Amino acid sequence: MLLLTSCGHDQFTCSDGLCISKDKRCDLSLDCPDKSDEANCNRVSLPTGYSSKLPPPRIDDGPVPIYTFLTVRTIRKFDLANFRIAIDLQVQMKWLDTRLQFRNLQNDHRSNKLDNYTEVWAPSLKLIDGTYGTIVEHILSKGVFVMKESDPLPDDDAIIYEEYKYDGAKNLLLFQEEMTVEFACYFDLVMYPFDQQQCYLMFEIHDYDLGLGYLVKLYEFIDHNASHVGFLTSMTKRKARNSMFLFQLELMFSNQFRYYIGNIFMPSLMLVVLCYVTLLFDLSDFNVRSRPSNNMINAYTV
Structure with missing residues (x-):
């Protein structure tokens, strides 16, 4: 042609x-x-024989790093009585797939969304809570984007289509998932309401050979304010066979004890003080009745 x-x-x-x-x-x-x-x-060019079930090949004879970042949007539910918690969570994972080429990339990665994200390999996450109990996941959105990080490849006269091509070895794929997760958390209420609670949510790449890739935390610390329950701490990671295969989100909640002091302890203490003061009155004083004078009655008579 x-x-x-x-x-x-x-x-x-x-x-x-x-x-x-x-x-x-x-x-x-x-x-x-x-x-x-x-x-x-479509932003991606799939080579002949490409399979989305096969993970990306090694880079420089080493495992492929998968850069991971978690964002806690909000604490949707904090059920102290039933030991359950629900959070809105965003998961982002970035990696290189040297088998691919990309087409006509834009500077904003949100414009580089793949038409069908299942046509390329993407990590599959398995969620585990600190109690190893049942986790309820509700997926809100999911997609794969391409991050433009290099100049286009030299023009190939053998290809008639006039478009820019980009090397998959230099431009990251971004997997982004929005979800609501409800899971169990063991609350230690011995010091309630002056307690601090810790909940854990672990993420593991499902059905993945540790020799082919490992997890890398993008940032060392994540801190989000949650005024109604406390604060959140950063992700931590666990090691296996010298590779990062699992990372852990730690949620730490500190109780707002000032609320309980002002609304429960102080009124209760005042009632105790008033009850104690009544013991200082003579018993006969409780039989005294006061009556308004005739002048006061006439003053209010129309």
């Missing part, structure tokens, strides 16, 4: 022959009158 065009090497030829900048190809904006610049805009 040949493409006969008067456009330059850095331009894209619309189906009607109009020339536009190649940067405008698949930029989520219609630039060609016939809309051909936004046709066939």
